[in-house]
Amino acid sequence: MEEILVDLRQEQESLDRLLQSLDERSWGLPTPAEGWTVRDSISHLAHIDEVALAVLGGDRSPLETAARMRGGFNAIGLRRGRSMRPKEVFLWWREARQGLLKALSRCDPRERLPWFARPMSARSFATARLMETWAHGLDCYEAVGAECPDTDRLRHIALLAYLARPYAYGIHGLDPPESPLRVDLELPSGRPWSAGPPDAQDRIEGSAGEFCRVAVRRRHWRDTSLVARGEEARRFLEIVQAYAGPPGSGRGPQRGPGHGFPPAQGGPPFSSSGGEE
Numbered sequence: 001m002e003e004i005l006v007d008l009r010q011e012q013e014s015l016d017r018l019l020q021s022l023d024e025r026s027w028g029l030p031t032p033a034e035g036w037t038v039r040d041s042i043s044h045l046a047h048i049d050e051v052a053l054a055v056l057g058g059d060r061s062p063l064e065t066a067a068r069m070r071g072g073f074n075a076i077g078l079r080r081g082r083s084m085r086p087k088e089v090f091l092w093w094r095e096a097r098q099g100l101l102k103a104l105s106r107c108d109p110r111e112r113l114p115w116f117a118r119p120m121s122a123r124s125f126a127t128a129r130l131m132e133t134w135a136h137g138l139d140c141y142e143a144v145g146a147e148c149p150d151t152d153r154l155r156h157i158a159l160l161a162y163l164a165r166p167y168a169y170g171i172h173g174l175d176p177p178e179s180p181l182r183v184d185l186e187l188p189s190g191r192p193w194s195a196g197p198p199d200a201q202d203r204i205e206g207s208a209g210e211f212c213r214v215a216v217r218r219r220h221w222r223d224t225s226l227v228a229r230g231e232e233a234r235r236f237l238e239i240v241q242a243y244a245g246p247p248g249s250g251r252g253p254q255r256g257p258g259h260g261f262p263p264a265q266g267g268p269p270f271s272s273s274g275g276e277e
Contacts, residue, residue, distance in 0.1 A: 001109040001123055005101060007153045008130045012097050014149065015137040019090055022144060027086035031139035032218070036078075038143050039089055041136040043081020044074060046093035049100045052129065055114060056103040066116055100129065117244035124160075131157045131242050135216035150188040150209040158185055158208055161215035161242040162195040168239045171246070177202075177232045185211055202230035204237065215242040222253040 019042065027039040036044075051062040066073040081089050107113075107122035115125065134157060141148040162183055169176040182200035185193045185208040193208060204211065206226035213219040214226070214237060221228070221237040228234040 001104075001107065001126070004123055004126045004130065004156060005105055007156060008104075008126055008133070009101055010151075011130050011133045011137070011153055014151075015133060015140065016094070018137070018140060018144070018146060022086075024086050026144050027089070029143040031143040033136075033139050036139070038140050039081055039086055040078050041139050042089050042093050043077045043084075045133060045136055046089065046096045047074075047077025047080065048132065049093065049096035049129065052125070053096060053100045053103055056100070056107070060114055063114060063116060127156045127160055128243070131160055131216065134212075135218065135243075138213070138216070138218050152187045152189050152191065152208075154208045154212045155187060155193050157212040157215060157242050158183070158193060159195060161212070161240050164242060164244075165236060165240075167244065168236065168241055171241075172239050174235075174239070179230075179232055181233060181236060183211070202233040202236075204228055204233050212242070215240050217241060220253040 022038070027042075028037050030037055031041055033041070054062055065076075081092075084092065104122060104126050107125075109121060109123040111122045112119045113122055113125050115128075120128065130153065134153070138148050162181075165181060166176040179202055180197045180200040182196035182198060182203045183194060184203065184205045186206070187193050187208045204226060206224065210219065210221075210224035210226050214221045214224065226237065228237050
């Protein structure tokens with residue numbers, strides 16, 4: 001639990017440094033998530049971090065509201081953020097995330113916490129917050145024309161995506177295959193990372209940065225150097241997602257027509273993973 005909380009804090013602080021460098025105009029720049037600006041992305045993170053803090057305090061009313069509103073829950077955070085100046089949104093996110101980190105530090109890693117899609121362990125809960133911070137951070141970096149630095153914190157997102165394999169099939173109305181999958185990735189430091197049986201016939205190999213971007217639907221796998229060996233490995237790359245909830249439209253391949261998803265809309269809907277660490 002200590003490890004994931006250290007990495008979550010570092011991921012938040014990395015995005016914080018980017019935001020500190022922006023002028024007020026930059027907060028209004030459109031991101032690749034259709035209809036969302038930089039301010040919207042940070043408002044969403046602040047809102048869901050605030051919801052997570054309320055849930056950790058025993059208040060389930062935000063989850064009940066989300067269930068009633070179905071797909072409209074994200075709009076609550078966006079409306080609030082759009083009524084604020086960028087500096088106020090920035091401080092809102094800082095306060096929400098700091099309170100959440102403090103609350104998570106008091107949790108047993110195996111404690112089951114209620115969440116939007118289904119209950120999660122506290123460790124997976126924290127990992128999902130890291131995943132969403134990184135995913136929406138990617139959108140902010142792209143909006144302002146900056147390069148998002150990849151780190152070995154991506155190993156947490158890669159694991160979420162791998163463990164969520166059955167969920168990814170199910171959310172697309174597909175039967176999960178019985179055949180195992182092996183994923184071999186290289187982390188930004190050059191260290192290897194892997195999951196799955198070494199003798200699996202279906203295999204995915206490549207960069208952790210590319211795999212994780214595919215898993216949060218910020219890039220189509222055909223626009224990466226990822227290698228998929230086996231039919232199920234290729235099919236998994238078409239549907240992989242490191243978050244629970246509707247898959248969204250994702251991003252279409254840029255190398256030619258005929259594959260994948262149209263331009264991205266929104267992002268990870270409820271900061272939740274489909275797997276368990």
